[in-house]
Amino acid sequence: MAETKIAGIRQSRTRARPKKKTNRGRVVSDSSNSCVEKTNATALATDEENNDEPTLQVLEVGPLAEPAKVPTEVAVEPSEERMDTASPSFLSSEQTRSVGSEDVPQPKTSEELAKKLTLSEEILEQIVAQTQSVGSEYIPQLKRSEELAKKLTLSEEILKQIVAQVGGMVGDITGIPALPPPKEEVRSEVAEKTSEEGSNGIRVNREWDSATAMAKEQVASLTAECATTRATLHEQEDRLQAKEMECEALRLNLVKELDLRVTLEQDCSSLRTANENLHAKELAKTEGRRVEEARIAEDLWAQIAETKTGQEELRSMIAELANDRDKEFKRAEELTASLAEVLWKHEGELTDWAKKLAGCEAARSSEVECKLKVKLECGRLQEQLKRATLHLEESQGRAEKAKAAHRQSLDETTDEL
Incomplete structure (x- = not known):
């Protein structure tokens, strides 16, 4: 204007x-x-x-x-x-x-x-x-x-x-x-x-x-x-x-903010140092834990190898026991068959002796002798029958023991696996 x-x-x-x-x-x-x-x-x-x-x-x-x-x-x-x-x-x-x-x-x-x-x-x-x-x-x-x-x-x-x-x-x-x-x-x-x-x-x-x-x-x-x-x-x-008064107030606020910033920077530096130290400690712990885990893993692998070796040995033992059991079963069957044959023979002999006894009835004179002979022969046959029965019972006991041992070995192998 x-x-x-x-x-x-x-x-x-x-x-x-x-x-x-x-x-x-x-x-x-x-x-x-x-x-x-x-x-x-x-x-x-x-x-x-x-x-x-x-x-x-x-x-x-x-x-x-x-x-x-x-x-x-x-x-x-x-x-x-x-x-x-x-x-x-x-x-x-x-x-x-x-x-x-x-x-x-x-x-x-x-x-x-x-x-x-x-x-x-x-x-x-x-x-x-x-x-x-x-x-x-x-x-x-x-x-x-x-x-x-x-x-x-x-x-x-x-x-x-x-x-x-x-x-x-x-x-x-x-x-x-x-x-x-x-x-x-x-x-x-x-x-x-x-x-x-x-x-x-x-x-x-x-x-x-x-x-x-x-x-x-x-x-x-x-x-x-x-x-x-x-x-x-x-x-x-x-x-x-x-x-100017406002600028002075702003300058004072700026000085306070600068002091606060310096304090915050110091706190941040101290926190950074603490974090670095903590991180170093954690890294050392992690490294030690990793070494320990590696050692434990090596031990576990060695134990697994040993377990596999023991398992192979147990399997071979089981195979041997199975073969022995099969042999015992075959022997028990053979003994049973032989016992049946012996019993059949004794029955045939008893039948023959019965026939002979019947033929001897006519001859009274020789009755006592025949009875004695029959008794003696029956005692002998009974003794043989007892022996065969005992032998058969022993074979059955061995077979049961072999079955129990085989079952126990199978259970132990399963538990170990």
């Missing part, structure tokens, strides 16, 4: 004039005090963009031996910088009118004042631009606000000097000391041109007064803008102080 106001003030001072180049005029008036004022007025030509912005500079000189032609400095500026240098041109012309009898230092003073005013306007523009963008930058704001305050104070001092100089420019024209009477030729030339250039002098004075009023208005507006900018800067300083 401040830049827009400044641009509006500068544009209001521009006046549309026709394109022309006025020659350098000299206005000389003979007063009662024989005061000769020579006025050199120049009008700036417009640039390529046809923006008519004249720059007038009126130079008043003191007493000279003869009329001197002092060329005014005309600075043709580009279109971008013309708006910035419009007010300095009018102020420089006013300042040249305020000087009395000094002729050489006057252009230098006007140039210095124009430069100062241009510098003050640039400083104000920088202040406005920086105050508009100060809301988005909070980190280096305090130093920047101090620099802006210094620049603002400097610009106010420059503006005060300009106002003081502008306020006494117009009234000092009548206080110029009287000049010595010029030559007759100069007076004749001046008398001829006075009537033609009188109207030009009046117009220049009017333009000068209007430019002075515009400069004063601009100074007042710039002073108000400086006050507004100062208030804005104070507000920004308050905000920056609040932000």
Whole structure:
């Protein structure tokens, strides 16, 4: 907003004039005090963009031996910088009118004042631009606000000097000391041109007064803008102080977080060391357990090999016992068959003896002898039968023992497997 106001003030001072180049005029008036004022007025030509912005500079000189032609400095500026240098041109012309009898230092003073005013306007523009963008930058704001305050104070001092100089420019024209009477030729030339250039002098004075009023208005507006900018800067300083307090709190929190982080890192390092030691112990235990399991596995494989060898031996023993049992069974069967044959033979013999006994019945005489013989023969046969029965019982007992031993060996082999 401040830049827009400044641009509006500068544009209001521009006046549309026709394109022309006025020659350098000299206005000389003979007063009662024989005061000769020579006025050199120049009008700036417009640039390529046809923006008519004249720059007038009126130079008043003191007493000279003869009329001197002092060329005014005309600075043709580009279109971008013309708006910035419009007010300095009018102020420089006013300042040249305020000087009395000094002729050489006057252009230098006007140039210095124009430069100062241009510098003050640039400083104000920088202040406005920086105050508009100060809301988005909070980190280096305090130093920047101090620099802006210094620049603002400097610009106010420059503006005060300009106002003081502008306020006494117009009234000092009548206080110029009287000049010595010029030559007759100069007076004749001046008398001829006075009537033609009188109207030009009046117009220049009017333009000068209007430019002075515009400069004063601009100074007042710039002073108000400086006050507004100062208030804005104070507000920004308050905000920056609040932000600094927040930053201090954040810094303290950051320090606490850093301390907490260091503590956590120490705890993590100690836990990592403990975990590494525990892991090493667990690895050692696992390695010892693995070695023990490998040894136990080797022992088990050796026991399995021994068990297989014992199993083979038991199987061979079982096979031998089975063969012995088969042999005993065969022998018992043979004995049973032989006993049956013996019994059958004895039965046949008994039958024969019975027949003989029956035949002997007829012979009573030989009955006692036959009975004795039969008894003897029966006793002998009974003894043989008892022996065969005992032998058969022994064979059956051996067969049962062999079966029991075979069954026990089978059970033991099954349990071991």
